[in-house]
Structures are given as structure tokens and as C-alpha cells.
Amino acid sequence: MQPDSTAGRPHPPDRGDVVRTPDPTIAAAPASAAPPAASTTAPATAGTPAPLARFGGARPRAPRWYAEAIAQAPQRTFHTVHGARIETLTWGRIGDPGLLLLHGNGAHADWWSFIAPMLADGHRVTAMSWSGMGGSDWRTRYAMDLHVDEAFAVARESGLFEARRRPVFIGHSFGGFPTIACAARQGERLHAAIALDSPLFTREQRAARHAKRGPPRPPHPSRIYPSLEAALARFRFMPPQDCENLFLVDHIARGSIKEVRNEDGTPGWTWRFDPFMWRDYERGDSAAELARVRCPFGLIRGARSALVQPSVFAFARSVAPPGSPAIEVPDADHHVMADQPLALVAALRGLLATWP
Numbered sequence: 001m002q003p004d005s006t007a008g009r010p011h012p013p014d015r016g017d018v019v020r021t022p023d024p025t026i027a028a029a030p031a032s033a034a035p036p037a038a039s040t041t042a043p044a045t046a047g048t049p050a051p052l053a054r055f056g057g058a059r060p061r062a063p064r065w066y067a068e069a070i071a072q073a074p075q076r077t078f079h080t081v082h083g084a085r086i087e088t089l090t091w092g093r094i095g096d097p098g099l100l101l102l103h104g105n106g107a108h109a110d111w112w113s114f115i116a117p118m119l120a121d122g123h124r125v126t127a128m129s130w131s132g133m134g135g136s137d138w139r140t141r142y143a144m145d146l147h148v149d150e151a152f153a154v155a156r157e158s159g160l161f162e163a164r165r166r167p168v169f170i171g172h173s174f175g176g177f178p179t180i181a182c183a184a185r186q187g188e189r190l191h192a193a194i195a196l197d198s199p200l201f202t203r204e205q206r207a208a209r210h211a212k213r214g215p216p217r218p219p220h221p222s223r224i225y226p227s228l229e230a231a232l233a234r235f236r237f238m239p240p241q242d243c244e245n246l247f248l249v250d251h252i253a254r255g256s257i258k259e260v261r262n263e264d265g266t267p268g269w270t271w272r273f274d275p276f277m278w279r280d281y282e283r284g285d286s287a288a289e290l291a292r293v294r295c296p297f298g299l300i301r302g303a304r305s306a307l308v309q310p311s312v313f314a315f316a317r318s319v320a321p322p323g324s325p326a327i328e329v330p331d332a333d334h335h336v337m338a339d340q341p342l343a344l345v346a347a348l349r350g351l352l353a354t355w356p
Contacts, residue, residue: 050236051249057229062247065342070251072117074127078135079157081150087135089113089127090158092120097167097191098160099352100151101127104173106238106273108134110255111172114248115337118345126158130175132274134255139274143282147178148185166191168352173198173307173334177286180293187294192355194298194348197334199307200287200316219275224260224268231257231269239306241333248338290319298325298351302332302339325351 052060074089089109099119101112112127119125129136130147139146151169160167168191171179176198183193201209225231235253243249258272290297299316301308308316317326327347332339 050233051243051246052235052253053233055232055246055250057227057232060246060250066114066247066251069114069117072120074113074116077158079154081131081153082146084131084137084139084150086131086137086150086154087129088154088158089116090125091116092122092124094124094159094162096122096124097163097165098155098158099123099125100155100160100167100169101125102151102169102171102175102179103127103129103133104175106133106256106271107173107175107252108255108272110134111252111337113255114251115341115345118342119348124158124160124163126154126160128154130178132277134272138277141280141282142274142277144178144181144284145282148181151178151182152186152189161189168192168194168355170194170196170348171198172196172337177283180286180290180297181284183293183295183297184289190295192296192298192352193293194300194351195290195316196300196344197302197305197308197336198286198316199312200290200319201312202315205312205315219279222271222273222275224262224270226268228257228259228269231271237335237338239334241306241335241339243333243335243338245338245341248341252338287315287319290316291321293321296324296355297321298327298354300327300329300336300344300347300351302334302336303328303330304332304339305334305336307334325354327351 072091074091077088077090078085079088080086087109089112101116103109103111109127109129116125116127128150131150132138132142155161155167155169166189169179169182170193171177173196176195179193179195180198183190187193225234232250232253235249235256237243237249256272257269260268260270262268297320299313299320301313313326317324329336329340329343329347332343336344
């Protein structure tokens with residue numbers, strides 16, 4: 001693991017838990033509202049499941065398909081975008097049609113590393129970590145415009161534009177909002193785009209959510225745990241949910257943690273995301289941008305998603321261009337790739353086949 005470092009701001013050790021950021025699911029007008037993220041990982045708190053605690057740092061048993069997928073190791077590189085190094089994982093041959101896989105809030109590129117190999121037969125597939133998350137550098141400020149630039153720059157540098165067919169961008173949760181922005185602002189450069197369980201709220205839905213959640217606590221540095229095992233034991237999904245595929249929870253959790261140093265020089269482990277990321281985040285209006293995307297666009301939700309409930313999905317479908325395909329993955333919550341990875345691969349293959 002890498003020692004703790006940031007792009008432009010120190011990350012001092014702290015003994016408190018990571019706090020809840022301002023409402024992480026805002027993605028509707030007006031553009032001046034709270035951060036447009038759907039949180040994907042967080043430390044366990046009272047009353048929420050900590051699925052890995054009982055394993056004591058051991059890895060849960062995994063099926064053969066997972067072992068075969070992970071054995072197809074990606075090329076791991078970094079590309080610098082506006083001064084920040086962006087972590088990039090790539091599978092497949094340059095010259096094959098490109099796929100760019102974009103993760104959610106608090107997540108990292110390896111959320112896709114057991115999915116991407118199953119899409120790489122006939123595709124050049126890239127997964128990246130947004131600045132402020134995963135192995136990418138942190139910034140002093142973040143914005144939707146920066147994330148759009150990161151997506152296109154990584155796609156270009158990893159060879160996704162080398163094929164005769166333009167690439168497809170696929171974003172999960174928060175990652176769906178930069179995907180929408182890319183399709184609206186530079187959609188002529190894309191073959192198609194897909195948002196996977198990205199919550200787009202009406203004003204009324206957003207107001208109800210704010211009233212239920214109450215005011216957010218201000219952000220502060222993440223807690224440092226004394227061991228990798230202790231950090232793994234605190235991992236959970238956000239929003240909270242059960243997941244039968246504990247080997248995937250473990251896979252995701254290990255990629256969510258990095259080794260750092262305490263003030264006294266002793267080792268510790270903490271989360272690989274910037275807890276101050278959303279404090280001054282500059283974003284656009286994702287609902288308005290979805291209405292004016294300039295390439296084919298698909299929508300996918302988990303049928304049990306706590307974020308993209310039927311009424312939320314209906315709003316997104318009403319905003320998207322007429323005829324945009326919309327798919328529900330059965331028996332899946334918000335974190336579709338962890339709940340139903342093989343069904344998600346089938347759904348993505350089906351959507352890609354509709355856009356030859």
C-alpha cells in the first residue's frame with residue numbers, strides 16, 4: 001500500500017470516524033445544491049452491518065468465475081490530468097471498441113476489476129479512480145468539469161479512441177453523473193453511455209430526503225485504524241445493505257484502504273478517499289444534462305435499490321431522450337456489481353449489442 005499523500009493538502013491523522021458528508025445523492029436542479037454523489041463505502045457505525053468483521057482479516061471463499069476474472073490482471077498506470085495523477089486499470093487490445101468504467105463516491109477503480117475481464121473479449125476496457133478517490137491524487141478543489149476532463153483524458157491516454165468505433169462510458173452511482181455530463185457536453189465523441197443506479201431526484205424527492213436525513217455533519221479527516229484487519233472489520237456499503245457475495249465485499253474493501261503513518265511513526269490504515277471532497281464541489285445540473293445528451297443513453301437500476309427506487313427511476317426515464325433503454329437487474333440493491341455481477345455483465349452485453 002502507498003503512504004498517505006495528497007495533491008495540495010495535508011491529511012493529518014485523526015481518531016474520529018469518517019462522518020457523513022452532505023446529502024450524497026443530490027443530482028437534480030438547481031445546480032447550486034449539495035454534492036452530486038451517491039456514497040458507496042463508509043466505516044461501520046452503530047446499527048449498520050459490518051459484513052467482514054467475523055472474518056478477522058481472512059478472505060471469504062470465492063467461486064471459480066471470480067478467481068478466473070481476477071487472474072486476468074489489468075495494466076495499472078497513472079495519467080496526469082490538470083496536475084493530478086489518475087489511477088487507471090486497462091484490459092484488452094488497443095483497436096477493439098473502448099469501454100470506460102466509472103465508479104461511485106468513496107469507491108475506486110477495482111470495484112470494476114472482477115467485471116471488466118468479462119467485458120474485455122472484443123473490447124478495450126478501462127476503469128479509473130476519480131481524483132480524490134482510490135489511488136488517484138487528491139486536489140484542493142473538485143468540480144464536475146474536472147471529472148469530465150479526467151474521463152476523456154483517461155479514455156484518450158488508454159487507447160479507447162483508437163478503435164474505428166467511438167467508446168462507451170459506463171458510470172455507477174455518482175459515476176453516472178459525470179457520465180451524463182460527458183454525453184451532454186461531448187456526446188459526439190461517444191458511441192453511447194450508460195448510468196448504473198445513479199439517483200436523479202425531482203425537487204420534491206430531494207426535499208423529502210433532506211427532511212428525513214437532517215443537516216449533515218461537517219467533514220473532518222478519516223480515522224486511522226491500528227491494523228488492516230481492524231479497518232476491514234469497519235467496512236460497509238453506503239447506503240447500508242446486505243450482500244451475499246462476501247468475497248466481493250472483501251475485494252472492494254481491501255482496495256478501499258491504504259497504509260499511512262501516525263504522528264509517532266507507527267503504521268496505520270485508513271480510507272482511500274478525500275473526506276473534504278464535497279465541501280466546495282462545483283457541479284452542473286444532471287437532470288437538465290440528461291435531457292440533452294448527444295449520444296444513445298441507457299439506464300440500469302438494481303431492482304431493490306434503496307436509492308434508485310421506482311419513482312426515482314421513472315423520473316430519470318422521463319428526462320432521458322425518448323427510446324432510451326431502461327433495465328432493472330433482479331435481486332440487486334444499489335451496488336449492482338457486488339449483488340449480481342454476472343447478471344450485470346449480461347445486462348451490459350445486451351445494451352452494447354443494441355448499439356452496434
